[in-house]
Amino acid sequence: MLRLEDLTLFVRASALNSFSDTAREAGLQPAQVSTAIKRLEKTLNVRLFARSTRSLRLTPEGENWLPYAIQALQALEAGYEQLQPASDEVRGVLQIAVPSDLGRNLLLSVFQDFRRQHPALQLKILFSDRIADVFKDPVDVAFRYGINEDASYVALPLAPNNRRVLVAAPSYIERHGEPKTLTDLAHHNALTYILRGRVFDKWTLVQDGNMHHIAVKGSMMSDDAEVIRRLAIEGEGIAFKSWLDVSEDVSAGRLKVLLPQTQGDVVPLNLICPHRKQLSATVRLLHKAVKQRCDALLQSP
Numbered sequence: 401m402l403r404l405e406d407l408t409l410f411v412r413a414s415a416l417n418s419f420s421d422t423a424r425e426a427g428l429q430p431a432q433v434s435t436a437i438k439r440l441e442k443t444l445n446v447r448l449f450a451r452s453t454r455s456l457r458l459t460p461e462g463e464n465w466l467p468y469a470i471q472a473l474q475a476l477e478a479g480y481e482q483l484q485p486a487s488d489e490v491r492g493v494l495q496i497a498v499p500s501d502l503g504r505n506l507l508l509s510v511f512q513d514f515r516r517q518h519p520a521l522q523l524k525i526l527f528s529d530r531i532a533d534v535f536k537d538p539v540d541v542a543f544r545y546g547i548n549e550d551a552s553y554v555a556l557p558l559a560p561n562n563r564r565v566l567v568a569a570p571s572y573i574e575r576h577g578e579p580k581t582l583t584d585l586a587h588h589n590a591l592t593y594i595l596r597g598r599v600f601d602k603w604t605l606v607q608d609g610n611m612h613h614i615a616v617k618g619s620m621m622s623d624d625a626e627v628i629r630r631l632a633i634e635g636e637g638i639a640f641k642s643w644l645d646v647s648e649d650v651s652a653g654r655l656k657v658l659l660p661q662t663q664g665d666v667v668p669l670n671l672i673c674p675h676r677k678q679l680s681a682t683v684r685l686l687h688k689a690v691k692q693r694c695d696a697l698l699q700s701p
Contacts, residue, residue, distance in 0.1 A: 403440075410469055411470055412426070492520075492522070494524070494682055494683070495539045495540045496541055500626045501628075504626055506645070510693050514689050541672060541673055544672050545668070546668065557668065558669040566658040568639070572637060578658060582605060589618045591618055593625060603616055603664070607663075625641075629645060642667050671690065
């Protein structure tokens with residue numbers, strides 16, 4: 401007979417490609433995960449993983465069986481939700497992936513208020529600038545910047561007109577002056593962001609209807625967007641940031657928008673779900689709460 405916990409560990413191990421990581425996530429010993437997989441393989445009479453000292457990957461049989469395992473777990477979860485009292489729909493655990501800067505400085509307070517309004521709900525919030533894979537990672541929804549070009553998941557818009565803006569701290573402007581033209585940016589210290597090993601050192605700005613790709617350089621860069629924001633506030637250089645990430649800093653005077661006659665590229669914010677059937681009452685209510693917060697901030701800088 402198949403054990404539910406073995407099935408769950410198989411799905412997570414297939415996503416993480418590691419028994420150790422799966423064990424750490426589940427609060428188990430790696431040997432317990434290995435034993436569970438062996439028990440599952442014995443029940444199915446197939447080898448699900450090809451193991452070596454350095455790698456773990458699904459066998460062809462494991463790849464073929466994975467969609468059925470995921471479907472079985474989803475069916476059980478759907479059945480569990482149907483058993484819950486209708487008077488308390490917002491309950492259980494909601495796992496959320498959110499970019500570090502956006503999450504810590506804008507959405508954390510929304511999540512806190514949302515949780516207080518629904519005391520039967522637990523939130524598991526994962527802060528990271530790594531783009532979450534809502535099909536493989538242990539998340540129910542993810543907040544993601546960028547234009548949705550993937551039809552395989554559901555994207556609920558939150559801030560479709562959000563743009564990047566050039567910002568710097570008053571202390572930086574006092575020491576180095578304020579750029580007056582796009583070409584002036586080449587003479588300033590740019591705080592650049594790294595994603596998947598790529599440095600974003602070409603900034604896209606629109607002026608008088610014309611698009612410009614400005615090459616910048618600087619002495620500090622980071623793969624954490626929150627670090628870039630903090631460096632900008634400390635007066636280390638000019639940052640090119642989402643308006644949602646810096647709007648409160650601008651309002652408080654910690655940062656100032658530079659070259660306001662230009663427009664940065666559009667970086668819409670969406671709530672991502674792997675399947676429409678996962679748009680539960682909880683997810684829809686959270687989307688509404690976050691959208692209200694974004695709408696309050698989406699005004700011209």
